[in-house]
Amino acid sequence: MNLSIYKKFMEEGLNLNQEDKERNTLLIYALEARHYETIQYLFEHTANIDVINNHIEIIKLLKFDKISFNKEIRKVLDLLIKYGLDINRKDNDDNTPLIYAINVKNEEIVSYFFKSSS
Numbered sequence: 447m448n449l450s451i452y453k454k455f456m457e458e459g460l461n462l463n464q465e466d467k468e469r470n471t472l473l474i475y476a477l478e479a480r481h482y483e484t485i486q487y488l489f490e491h492t493a494n495i496d497v498i499n500n501h502i503e504i505i506k507l508l509k510f511d512k513i514s515f516n517k518e519i520r521k522v523l524d525l526l527i528k529y530g531l532d533i534n535r536k537d538n539d540d541n542t543p544l545i546y547a548i549n550v551k552n553e554e555i556v557s558y559f560f561k562s563s564s
Contacts, residue, residue, distance in 0.1 A: 449484045452476070456491060463494045471497050478507040482521045495530040502535040505543045515554030523558065533562055 452472060456462070462472055473493040476484040489495075498504050505526075508519065527533065533543050544563070547555040 449481070449487055452484055452487060462488055462492055463497065465497075473497055474504060474507070477504065477522070477526075480508060480518060480522055482518065482525065485522060485525055489525070489529045495526070498526065499530070499532045499535050501537075502532070502543065503537045503541075503546075505531075506546055510547045510552045510555050511550035515552065515558065519555075520558065523562075527562060533559055 455472065460472075465471055471493070473485065473488050473495075474497060476488055477498070485493075508522065523531075536542055541549075542559075544556065544559040547559060
């Protein structure tokens with residue numbers, strides 16, 4: 447979805463943190479699309495980062511195994527961290543976003559997470 451659709455939802459009074467039947471929110475859909483402007487807009491309008499922190503495996507929607515670490519991905523990760531992404535949060539298998547990046551051998555994202563956690 448593009449940003450104008452999200453804005454339309456806001457105008458209609460949609461709760462940005464409302465989950466659908468798959469337990470996804472608008473923030474999760476924007477993350478999956480890796481759409482920086484939409485993610486930023488949602489955070490500026492009360493989107494809750496806890497939907498990602500409480501289910502940290504959602505960060506895998508960025509598809510670390512299929513992407514190069516470009517400016518777009520860096521901006522998205524920087525934004526998530528700015529709004530409170532806990533990069534040290536563990537999933538039910540004790541994996542963190544760093545472990546996800548290591549498992550798919552994405553050295554650039556591994557390096558980014560090391561730098562971000564220090």
